[in-house]
Amino acid sequence: MVNPFRRHTGMPPQKFVGRKRELEELERNYQQTHNGSPEHTILYGQYGIGKTSLLIETEKKLKEANTIRISLFPTEDITEICDTILREAQAQLNLKPKTLREGLEALDFTFLGTGAKITLAPVKMNPQSALKAVLSEIYNEVKKGKKEKNGVLVLLFDDLHEITGASGGRILSILSNVMTTLNQQGKNIMFVATGAHDIFQRIRSIHESTVRIFHPLEILPFTKEETAEAVNGAAQSEGKTFEKTVINRIHSISSGIPYYIQLLAYYSFQLAEAENKNKISPSLFNRGFQMALDDLARRKFRDLYETCTSEERVILQIFTETMKKEIPFTQIDKKTKINPSAYLKRLTENNILIKTRRGVYSLQDQMFKEYLQTYKPYQRNGTKKI
Ligand SMILES: Nc1ncnc2c1ncn2[C@@H]1O[C@H](COP(=O)(O)OP(=O)(O)OP(=O)(O)O)[C@@H](O)[C@H]1O
Ligand SMILES: [Mg+2]
Known part of the structure; x- marks a missing residue:
């Protein structure tokens, strides 16, 4: 039997729970963008709260839209981000390299390789013009496509805090300038990013005005009902049930943080499976809990204490x-x-x-x-x- 719970972050759950308010708001923002007044959002919250999973769910919910999802990485160089966008646009939106290439070459771009996928050669033009040209070109291609008449392009960026390091101010200013300019030119591009709990503080300290183009949407811990649904919803599909007192303990120990809920449920489920039990009782949970703590000690807490x-x-x-x-x-x-x-x-x-x-x-x-x-x-x- 497969364990329906996840031991790591970054993997969407088998059973996605809650986040109705957030998904509704993103859907509204999408409609707004569709109607010509683009909205940009940053989903933020603490470690393991479910940022990546919500971004993936957003991508699924906006299935009519043209979405590009990328995971950000620390970089000093915005052309690297530009190149990632270009590569993912080809892969995720099925855009033809040939037409993209023609469009971009007209803008004085040069490319590496001649294969099925194009990637940017070190660009001669300044990075702001490069990002603008790449996004415009992708947008134009999307608009020509049949998928969605008004041609909304949705950019989903995971972990925006990755680019809030030393040269983050410059990258963010380019990103927000380009977004604003393209929106003003009537290009309906919507930006959704995730970020750590202090992302706005970080952005403010490196590039104050970027804060103003994003709408902040905080991702909150699960309520007790959501915890119960996340645990038993997944367990019951595999023929197992967590007792009510166990659910209450999971909720209070995890403080409603999905990562901890998954981890606690994972080890209890594993024990129940090994011992051929269908009910997860408090005593079984206590043993699973120790295994979860060991996992966290090795992964995180020991180092945290050592510092x-x-x-x-x-x-x-x-x-x-x-x-x-x-x-x-x-x-x-x-x-x-x-x-x-x-x-x-x-x-x-x-x-x-x-x-x-x-x-x-x-x-x-x-x-x-x-x-x-x-x-x-x-x-x-x-x-x-x-
Ligand atoms: N809505 C949800 N319903 C059920 N489980 C969820 C939900 N959201 C997240 N999870 C689970 O919680 C864990 C953490 O989720 P996720 O990786 O999305 O968090 P994160 O905030 O992106 O973490 P990180 O801070 O490491 O980037 C994963 O195991 C995921 O499957
Ligand atoms: Mg994440």
Whole structure:
């Protein structure tokens, strides 16, 4: 029997749950674009919240549209992105290299190779004109095609934060200038990107005006009902059921983050399968939970802990040894012999803690708390006594 759950991010689920509000909004934006006033959106949210899966679902839902989906990668050079768009346009929209080539050659482009797929040679024109020409040419081809009369071109870019590094400001300014110019010329191109939870902050710090062309759409954790649907919807199609108390535990441990939900369900399902059980009980889940924590420890949490200084580890210990989710600064200050301000600031900057209210802190990831409680790494290494 196949395990219907996923251990990794980046793989769409067997059963896609929720996201109705987001998909409806994207559908509306598409109609708007169709009617000549393009809308651009950034879907953002924390690690494992379901950004890539939502982008893939959007692509499926807009099946009438002409979509190009690309995964962004760190680069200093926008012509690399240009080239990826050109390559994916040929592959995903079935555009003919010959006609694309003719169109682009008329614009003074040169190409590498003569095969079935064209790729740009190092471009002589400036990168902004290059991106503009490539998108215009793809758009013109799409418009000629029969798939969709008004010729909307939808660009789906996964992980926009990948290009918010050192030269990100330049890349973003080119991207937003080109989008705006093409839209003003009546080309109905709609842009949907995904980004990390702090994407707007990052964009603002490197290229302020780009923020204004994108509509922000935050992807939220699952409700309890959505968690139940994601777990039992998939499990039941394979003849297994998670008991209600287990669903509640999965929901509270995962904080509704789809990646954690999938991971927890994956290992419990695997155990149930190995032991020939059709019901996933709390005791079976507890064993699956340890396997999920081991997986996360190896993949992420051990490194995260290792990056902390011994002072920061003292603070993490305080968070681990309390039942409370939130701790006020005064209490942390009282429990440590050091002034914790600078360390709290760094832990917050590194997304390990969040400031829930003024002077009140909480661990960003409750699963990390489970890891700390189970493994108690501070008992082993480098932590000063408090
Ligand atoms: N709507 C959904 N319904 C059910 N499962 C989902 C849904 N969205 C995402 N998942 C599952 O959650 C996990 C994480 O999803 P995804 O990779 O889309 O997240 P992400 O935000 O792109 O992650 P990353 O931060 O690594 O880029 C995957 O296993 C995916 O199958
Ligand atoms: Mg992703």
